[in-house]
Amino acid sequence: MGDRRQRTGALRTSLPLPTDxxxxxxxxxxxxxxxxxxxxxxxxxxxxxxxxxxxxxxxxxxxxxxxxxxxxxxxxxxxxxxxxxxxxxxxxxxxxxxxxxxxxxxxxxxxxxxxxxxxxxxxxxxxxxxxxxxxxxxxxxxxxxxxxxxxxxxxxxxxxxxxxxxxxxxxxxxxxxxxxxxxxxxxxxxxxxxxxxxxxxxxxxxxxxxxxxxxxxxxxxxxxxxxxxxxxxxxxTSAGRSFDGGLRRTAVLTPRGGAEPAPGPNGFQINKTAAKAGILPAWTGRRWRLTVVGPAGEVRLSRAELLAMTQHSAALPIACVEGWSTSDQWWRGVRLRDLAALVGHPVDPPGVLVESLQRGGPFRTVGLRDNQVRDPRSLLALDVNGERLSPDHGYPARVVVPAAPGVMNTKWVSRLTFGEL
Incomplete structure (x- = not known):
């Protein structure tokens, strides 16, 4: 027994430490x-x-x-x-x-x-x-x-x-x-x-x-x-999530890779679904109204009234902080600067505070700068790729802005306040 202990002790002292x-x-x-x-x-x-x-x-x-x-x-x-x-x-x-x-x-x-x-x-x-x-x-x-x-x-x-x-x-x-x-x-x-x-x-x-x-x-x-x-x-296996078609299907190791989530005009990648954001169908139905606020007062518009306004189109991608993006999608709706003109900003509209029906989470409320509002491609989008927005893409209306992060393109918009930033 004594010999075994001596051999074990000698072995322990002979093993080098990480400092050696x-x-x-x-x-x-x-x-x-x-x-x-x-x-x-x-x-x-x-x-x-x-x-x-x-x-x-x-x-x-x-x-x-x-x-x-x-x-x-x-x-x-x-x-x-x-x-x-x-x-x-x-x-x-x-x-x-x-x-x-x-x-x-x-x-x-x-x-x-x-x-x-x-x-x-x-x-x-x-x-x-x-x-x-x-x-x-x-x-x-x-x-x-x-x-x-x-x-x-x-x-x-x-x-x-x-x-x-x-x-x-x-x-x-x-x-x-x-x-x-x-x-x-x-x-x-x-x-x-x-x-x-x-x-x-x-x-x-x-x-x-x-x-x-x-x-x-x-x-x-x-x-x-x-x-x-x-x-x-x-x-x-990751870069393809920033592209469409075959390249996206190679991005098997990252979210938003693989095949598109669904066929059709609304079948491109999304970040947050309506269900995940807690959006109830009753909130986006016939009673939904967009509230637009500015120095001339407050205007409440239904989706039908927004569709009756002059419509404009812009081809813009959605790009997320997680690194994935879509190709350019054809958005159609009302220019933000036209909505600003309705409430007292006919020339050089200021920034706007955008609020979503979403009740919680980061970026439920977002501020856009005046240069973003004035860009003719900045829209309150009602349709995409020739079809009305799906619930997951922000129906009844969402914001799309050139070069802005995806979370700044607010979905399920309920209120626009121009100049209150």
């Missing part, structure tokens, strides 16, 4: 492998960050509290600007790139994090002020990357998982992550480029390659090929 470089035995790890992955992220993450900020600007959060899901943003909102209506596919492009790129970079990010794990356990924890800054940036980078990618992917796959909180979480998290990314890039990029050009000096240890590597099962080039193949697979 010998603990990490993969022959794939090395500064060159990490540098290649880092350069891919260096190209992708700034674009991911910029398109994310553009998405936030598209909501016009400074316009009204109804749009601002990230209060007290302070100095971080310095870049916000009036979101344009041209080109009409702008949000479809920027958000499609943002979400698709985020998905495609997942294998690269995971491989990069795996490659630098030994650095997180290296001792001593701090050797100098510069080393302390590098370790801090690395910890924030790893934590921020995991937080941003995990919450983003969950929001894509499981809608409304973070009701009312996703926007501030993702917005503040993005700034922390990108600040750490910039700091780490400034500290490590010169060395990474030097290693890629000239290799690692023989006398210099990279802190990543194992001093006692196990037998190789795949080369470093092979490992990079696996990462690249994973990203390509995610691209092929």
């Amino acid at each position: 470089p010998a603990f990490w035995r993969s022959p794939v790890r090395g500064v060159r492998f990490t540098a290649v992955l880092g350069l891919v992220l260096l190209a992708g993450i700034p674009l991911l960050f910029v398109t994310g900020l553009l998405s936030y600007a598209a909501y016009n959060p400074d316009l009204t509290a109804a749009n601002d899901k990230t209060p007290a943003k302070g100095l971080l909102g310095f870049y916000l600007f009036d979101w344009p209506t041209d080109p009409h596919w702008l949000y479809r492009l920027t958000q499609g790139v943002h979400v698709t790129l985020g998905i495609v970079l997942v294998p690269v990010l995971l491989a990069k994090l795996w490659s630098v794990v030994p650095k997180l356990f290296a001792l001593p924890p701090v050797r100098s002020a510069g080393h302390a800054l590098e370790r801090l940036s690395l910890l924030l980078l790893v934590g921020g990357a995991l937080f941003q990618f995990v919450t983003g992917l969950l929001n894509i796959q499981l809608e409304y998982l973070f009701p009312g909180s996703f926007y501030p979480l993702h917005f503040y998290g993005a700034w922390v992550f990108f600040a750490a990314f910039l700091t780490h890039t400034c500290l490590r990029l010169p060395r990474a480029l030097r290693v890629l050009r000239h290799g690692l000096p023989t006398a210099e240890r990279d802190g990543l390659a194992s001093p006692e590597p196990a037998a190789p099962t795949v080369s470093r080039r092979g490992a990079l090929a696996v990462v690249g193949a994973g990203s390509l697979l995610l691209l092929v």
